[in-house]
Amino acid sequence: MAVIAQSHRPPPPAPAGTGALLPLRKFSFPALGTRCEVQFAAPGGEPQAAGFERAAVGWVTAFEAKYSRFKPASLVSRINAAAGRNWIEVDPEMEGLLTLCDTLHFMTQGVLDPTTLPLIRLWNYQAESPRVPAPAEIAAALALVGWKKIQRAPGKVFLPVAGMALDFGGFGKEYAVDLVAQLAVDHGIANVLVDFGHDLRALGPPPGRPAWHIGLEDPQKPGSAAGSIGVTGKGVASSGDYLRSFVADGKRYGHIIDPRTGWPVANGCSQATVIAGTCLQAGVLSTTAFVLGVSKGLEFIQACPGAEGLLLTGHTRAQTRGFFNYVATN
Numbered sequence: 001m002a003v004i005a006q007s008h009r010p011p012p013p014a015p016a017g018t019g020a021l022l023p024l025r026k027f028s029f030p031a032l033g034t035r036c037e038v039q040f041a042a043p044g045g046e047p048q049a050a051g052f053e054r055a056a057v058g059w060v061t062a063f064e065a066k067y068s069r070f071k072p073a074s075l076v077s078r079i080n081a082a083a084g085r086n087w088i089e090v091d092p093e094m095e096g097l098l099t100l101c102d103t104l105h106f107m108t109q110g111v112l113d114p115t116t117l118p119l120i121r122l123w124n125y126q127a128e129s130p131r132v133p134a135p136a137e138i139a140a141a142l143a144l145v146g147w148k149k150i151q152r153a154p155g156k157v158f159l160p161v162a163g164m165a166l167d168f169g170g171f172g173k174e175y176a177v178d179l180v181a182q183l184a185v186d187h188g189i190a191n192v193l194v195d196f197g198h199d200l201r202a203l204g205p206p207p208g209r210p211a212w213h214i215g216l217e218d219p220q221k222p223g224s225a226a227g228s229i230g231v232t233g234k235g236v237a238s239s240g241d242y243l244r245s246f247v248a249d250g251k252r253y254g255h256i257i258d259p260r261t262g263w264p265v266a267n268g269c270s271q272a273t274v275i276a277g278t279c280l281q282a283g284v285l286s287t288t289a290f291v292l293g294v295s296k297g298l299e300f301i302q303a304c305p306g307a308e309g310l311l312l313t314g315h316t317r318a319q320t321r322g323f324f325n326y327v328a329t330n
Contacts, residue, residue, distance in 0.1 A: 116257055
């Protein structure tokens with residue numbers, strides 16, 4: 001779950017004789033289960049800005065319609081409905097996303113598994129009366145999980161066991177952020193901040209500033225910032241379970257499930273924030289680091305060239321060597 005609060009400071013007045021700064025434009029819309037917001041400067045004026053906005057909203061709408069498990073007519077829903085029965089034909093775009101799943105599953109050593117949905121449904125923190133599943137229920141759900149069980153052939157895919165299900169929620173939003181940032185570039189826009197539920201991609205600086213100013217939410221005081229960073233040319237994402245959880249018999253259970261064990265993560269980590277080259281990379285690294293815990297999580301982030309991270313527990317703060325280079329001082 002991304003938990004970064006974004007803020008932008010208004011630019012200072014332009015120095016005399018330099019001409020007015022480009023205005024910072026903004027549009028927002030609901031999609032992908034969250035609020036999507038884009039801030040940008042359009043040197044080509046209103047026609048360029050309107051064209052980019054139409055393209056961005058149109059692409060995200062089509063992406064959600066095709067890949068969201070919450071859309072009954074989506075390709076993902078059709079694949080899930082055919083589990084244990086039929087192969088489903090897929091186009092080159094879906095082939096590419098399935099290949100991406102292969103890569104992410106391998107890179108994260110199984111921490112990111114797009115077949116974890118049976119466990120997510122079992123540990124339903126949004127239920128009217130959330131409960132801890134019985135060991136037999138967890139074992140049954142675990143038997144339906146495992147990316148390597150997926151069968152693929154050119155132009156088609158098959159989930160071999162009834163009850164198996166795909167969910168791109170572990171990376172889909174971050175993937176969409178990067179695609180919209182690329183759409184901005186394709187429309188001649190070099191200064192943009194794409195923010196989908198606080199998963200971010202920043203290109204160029206905002207008008208009159210050296211970098212985009214991003215507030216980092218305090219897990220102990222949700223809704224308030226515990227600090228901030230300045231970024232440009234980077235993706236930023238956070239993972240944490242302090243907002244989505246339930247309590248049973250005095251014990252708290254978060255919404256992030258470890259597909260290797262079938263249980264919610266409970267390693268003391270409250271938030272993992274990563275700055276990386278893309279939003280997808282930052283999101284995958286932050287989620288994996290959160291699941292691995294502070295020590296192994298930091299090692300995992302540091303093994304990725306150019307990535308920096310910050311991991312928090314209720315009592316400690318640990319960060320990679322270069323994270324301080326992004327911390328804003330004013």
